[in-house]
Amino acid sequence: MYDYRKLFDLTGKKALVVGAGSGIGEAAAHGLAAHGAHVLCGDLNLEGAQKVVDDIKNAGGSAEAIPFDMRDGAAVTKTFDGLADLDVLVSTPAINVRKELLNMSEEEFDRVMTLNLKGTFRLITAAGRNMKARGKGSIITFASIRALTVEPGQGVYAATKAGVLQMCRTLAAELGPHGVRVNAIGPGVVDTPLTAPIAANKDWYSAYANKSALGRWAKPHEMAGAVVYLASDAGSFATGTLTIVDGGWTAVDGRFTPPL
Template sequence: MHDYRSMFDLTGREALVVGAGSGIGRAGAEALAAFGARVFCADVDAEAARGTAREISEAGGRAEALELDMRSTPSVEAAAERVGTPDVLVCTPSINVRKPLLKITDEEFDRVVDLNLKGTFRVIRQFAPGMAERGSGSIIAFSSIRAQTVEPGQGVYAATKAGTVQMLRALAAELGERGVRVNAIAPGIVETPLTAQIKDSPEWYDAYARKTALARWAKPHELAGMIVYLASDASSYVTGALMFVDGGWTAADGRFVPPLPAI
């Protein structure tokens, strides 16, 4: 019988988590370490990255911190010199400019695209070749429910998240025969620094909660299970996928629902 108990075991593997200083990236780094991986905690905020690595080490895990700015090719290259070729690459950072599309300036457009889409490209371009040469690896990057469902004021952000999915699918097709799996995760509403503007508004916060089937926001640790799954052998036949962790946001249309008999 297959050894099912070991499917999630990451002992002996190395993972690079970009965006590990806070939010989903931090939770993902902690979870990967808890399942046995040695984790490189990377973030543009070096002190935040050190905080995550320190917390993992204090819990008995193995972690190192490093500074990495996805907007800078030299920064990504410098990180690669230190890390080498990890077994798992997780890329979480994003930014958003909440404005009507026709009010977006060139600078704002470029800023969102440069981090969300091109930044992800810079990272996978740097680390994927080594994985392909070795013949194994799992690349996990973050998209969003906005890749498929839009909201006024998030046009450019949505475009980058849809673009990320297609870019990753292309890479999955290109590297599949070389043993590299490439997948995207689409979170719903998660309490992170990115959503602080909405979270701080009771009206927005409640409206977003009601849109989900679970009627609540997610905590960052609730995304960690999907990260571990895609990093591990439990997902050995999963590539080119977009995995929704959205509390049912995309399952329901959000219109008025007539009352149903109590169950």
């Protein structure tokens, strides 16, 4: 009989979380470590990553910090050359330039594309090669509800997130026969450093909160459950998916409650 108590057990697994120094990446690192994984906390901000490592160790988990810049192709290749035994990859970093498309410069377009789309491509393909050779592994990227629905000023960001989702679906199809799963998570509005400029605007913050069915923003730790699910045996038959964690944002039609 299958031991259901081990559904979320990650004991003995090695996971790399890119962007682990803050926000959703930090929460993902904590979630994976809490379920037994040894977590490599990769970030440009090595000091931030080290603090997360210290917190994980203080909680009884296992982790180490590594410098990581997903914009540097050679550095990404070098890192993954030393990670032949990687079981889980979680890619979280993204940037946004909020501008109408007619006002977006090519430099701004390239900056968002280079990190969000090309950087993610580097990570998932490098991890995919290693996992294909081992015949197992789980790749998890963070897309967004913006992969499905947009608003003014989000065109380039939304395009990258839709691209991330489609790359994941394609890689899932290509690596499925080799025992490797590839999935994306689609958060709604999460209280992180990326969304801090919105949170500083009271009306904007409230409008986003009121759009969701739960009437609030998410906290980073609320994304960790989806990560652990997709990394563990609990998600062993999930691949090519977009797991939406948006408080009902994409389920609720419009921002107006009709008089009933």
